[in-house]
Amino acid sequence: MTQHHQPRFITFEGIDGAGKSTHIGFVTDYLRQRGVSLVSSREPGGTSLGEKLRELLLHEKMHLETEALLMFASRREHIAQVIAPALERGEWVISDRFSDASFAYQGGGRGMDLGKMEALEALVHPHLQPDLTFLFDVPLAVARARLDATRALDKFEQERSDFFAATRNEYLRRAAQFPERFRIIDSTQSIADIQVQLAQLLDILLEQSVATH
Ligand SMILES: Nc1ncnc2c1ncn2[C@@H]1O[C@H](COP(=O)(O)OP(=O)(O)O)[C@@H](O)[C@H]1O
Ligand SMILES: Cc1cn([C@H]2C[C@H](O)[C@@H](COP(=O)(O)OP(=O)(O)O)O2)c(=O)[nH]c1=O
Secondary structure (H helix, E strand, C coil), X not given: CCEEECCCEEEEEECCCCXXXXXXXXXXXXXXXXXCCEEEEXXXXXXXXXXXXXXXXXXXXXXXXXXXXXXXXHHHHHHHHHHHHHHHHCCEEEEECCHHHHHHHHHHHCCCCHHHHHHHHHHHCCCCCCCEEEEEECCHHHHHHHHHHHCCCCCCCCCCHHHHHHHHHHHHHHHXXXXXXXXXXXXXXXXXXXXXXHHHXXXXXXXXXEEEC
């Protein structure tokens, strides 16, 4: 009898500076050490076309709906080329952001009608949702201080604090709407404490995904 893990699709979300990127490497290492084959990717991006769209999205000013359409165009390609084939092969997929980011940034932050966002989601992935979404949540001032300390800011990261307040609120609204999928991580904790919590959550997911033949 052999044991394997049924494929899972995990996404990482949070406002810029919440600490998402810090933990993706930890999570991929943790899962690989436990025998999971996985693909780690990001949005916007994750494919050759998607990375070109990312360059435009992070640096060019454009109409709000153009921005939303390009985010979903990048996602469509990502699903077709990376996410769906990996899940079909039985591999896990870790994505640094997915559609919750469009709801939070283009919907919450920029105020695009959420009904239009839902229509795009229904067009691009009517049957696919993450199995688990880690939402890294911190007060705006903490995120801002972390960003200022580290790097040159892209188009989104230069937004004002009311933009991020609305973005964070939309993330929290989505988490309340889909509690079975979301796990909110209090990212004011130390990196070490967050990793203890992530490991516990991953152990539960691993246990639930074991299939034996
Ligand atoms: N829990 C934490 N405590 C203190 N600093 C952190 C924590 N998490 C991340 N950082 C630091 O904050 C900065 C932004 O983190 P990063 O992971 O790049 O954020 P994100 O990917 O969410 O934009 C980095 O310099 C990182 O080292
Ligand atoms: C996927 C996605 C990202 N974004 C934004 C959020 C981020 O500010 C930016 C890029 O995300 P990210 O890769 O998290 O940035 P970084 O590597 O600099 O931490 O794109 C949207 O506005 N909508 C979306 O649908």
